[in-house]
Amino acid sequence: MSVGVFAGQDPAKRAMVLTALYVAQEQYGYLSAEAIQRVAQRLGMAAGEVYETATFYSMYREEPVGRYVIQVCEGLSCHLADGAERLIGYLQDKLGIAPGETTADGLFSLQAVQCLAACGSSPAMRVNDTLYENLTFDRVDMILDELRRGR
Ligand code: FES
Numbered sequence: 001m002s003v004g005v006f007a008g009q010d011p012a013k014r015a016m017v018l019t020a021l022y023v024a025q026e027q028y029g030y031l032s033a034e035a036i037q038r039v040a041q042r043l044g045m046a047a048g049e050v051y052e053t054a055t056f057y058s059m060y061r062e063e064p065v066g067r068y069v070i071q072v073c074e075g076l077s078c079h080l081a082d083g084a085e086r087l088i089g090y091l092q093d094k095l096g097i098a099p100g101e102t103t104a105d106g107l108f109s110l111q112a113v114q115c116l117a118a119c120g121s122s123p124a125m126r127v128n129d130t131l132y133e134n135l136t137f138d139r140v141d142m143i144l145d146e147l148r149r150g151r
Pocket residue numbers: 073074075076077078079114115116117118119120122123124
């Protein structure tokens with residue numbers, strides 16, 4: 001099934017783009033215009049096509065971010081679990097930043113995102129590649145402490 005931004009795109013090619021974008025982001029920390037251009041050149045694609053793919057998925061970043069990117073789910077299940085707004089507010093207070101911002105020490109970036117595919121165990125958040133479910137404020141404190149200690 002091909003819809004929207006991916007209409008007409010070869011699934012194998014799309015998979016290559018996703019992988020190349022992931023590798024580029026791991027290497028540079030985020031997907032700058034230069035990184036997107038490099039991916040496009042490597043795969044023989046238009047930069048606009050690669051850019052559309054990069055902006056479609058929440059796992060890709062277009063701006064420099066902190067060492068730990070905290071993505072808090074504000075999807076429906078997390079909202080209904082009374083978690084999304086409270087959790088975002090709690091993290092805002094703890095970190096002193098709003099969604100879309102990075103702490104002055106460059107350690108944490110906070111983002112509000114849609115469903116993290118953990119609806120059955122909401123509220124949920126993801127820190128870089130690690131998913132945390134059934135969150136409480138105490139658990140969030142423990143996670144932040146671990147991250148500050150470098151795990
Ligand atoms: S709505 Fe939060 S994980 Fe799906």
